[in-house]
Amino acid sequence: MTSVVSEPSPFRPRHLSPSSASTFRQCPRRWKLKYIEKLPDPKGEAAVLGTFVHQILEDLLSLESDKRSIDAAKNIARELWDQIPDDEDFRVLSLSDTDAKGFMWKAWRLIEQYFAIEDPTQVDVVRAEQRLAAEIGGVPFFGIVDLTEQVSDGVRVVDYKTGKAPNSRFVEDKLSQVWLYAAALAEEDVEVSEVRLMYLTSGTIDRPIDSKAVNQAVNSHRQTWDHLCEAIDTQKFPHKTGPLCNWCPYLEHCPEGALEAERRYGPRN
Numbered sequence: 001m002t003s004v005v006s007e008p009s010p011f012r013p014r015h016l017s018p019s020s021a022s023t024f025r026q027c028p029r030r031w032k033l034k035y036i037e038k039l040p041d042p043k044g045e046a047a048v049l050g051t052f053v054h055q056i057l058e059d060l061l062s063l064e065s066d067k068r069s070i071d072a073a074k075n076i077a078r079e080l081w082d083q084i085p086d087d088e089d090f091r092v093l094s095l096s097d098t099d100a101k102g103f104m105w106k107a108w109r110l111i112e113q114y115f116a117i118e119d120p121t122q123v124d125v126v127r128a129e130q131r132l133a134a135e136i137g138g139v140p141f142f143g144i145v146d147l148t149e150q151v152s153d154g155v156r157v158v159d160y161k162t163g164k165a166p167n168s169r170f171v172e173d174k175l176s177q178v179w180l181y182a183a184a185l186a187e188e189d190v191e192v193s194e195v196r197l198m199y200l201t202s203g204t205i206d207r208p209i210d211s212k213a214v215n216q217a218v219n220s221h222r223q224t225w226d227h228l229c230e231a232i233d234t235q236k237f238p239h240k241t242g243p244l245c246n247w248c249p250y251l252e253h254c255p256e257g258a259l260e261a262e263r264r265y266g267p268r269n
């Protein structure tokens, strides 16, 4: 009797990033609409602002350490601002002149808050915006690390956040991203000694390296990968309604999500 070897579906992604895993855990149907059907998922203003601020910080930290002044950050911000009309994500926001100015001021306030949190001249940069592709826990992982820096007892992984800091109940969940980066960096023989989430609105969340937390993050990523592969192979992507449906870009493709949003927030205009 010939045994049947099941071939992996050609739709399996080449890798799983923390944000893709998070989308799948939030709602498998949303993941399918975004990653398989490739329906547009325009970035909102907060995400475009985050990208803009990240770029300013990346350019600032790529300067020689003694040149990383607030004036240097201003010049970088001005140059990037001049280019922003060409940015597709920014154009889609269709901001009025007043709102565009407000956007710029919000970005600049975040940069000022960054300077209040740390002195960039003291940051010993190892790599900024490092693209990481590695197999961790049997999963093809991909992620972009905002910053690795040399600290007294090793290397610190930093992820900048432009949104609000999480409620204390969700902090460990938010840290899973930097634990995954630590696991991926270990595959490149970089031993991480600590991780940091830097919320520009409020300060940092720091942890020393914790192998148990790293293993938990890797196992959870593995579980998400297994569930994702199963969903792809069986073509079953159940909807998972919840409070975030109201902000889902696929509401018009998802009757259950539309009902949920209406139940929670009333009819949409």
Ligand code: SF4
Binding pocket: 026, 027, 029, 030, 239, 240, 241, 242, 244, 245, 246, 248, 249, 250, 251, 254, 256, 257, 258
């Ligand atoms: S509207 Fe809600 S249930 Fe529907 S795809 Fe979006 S997140 Fe999932």
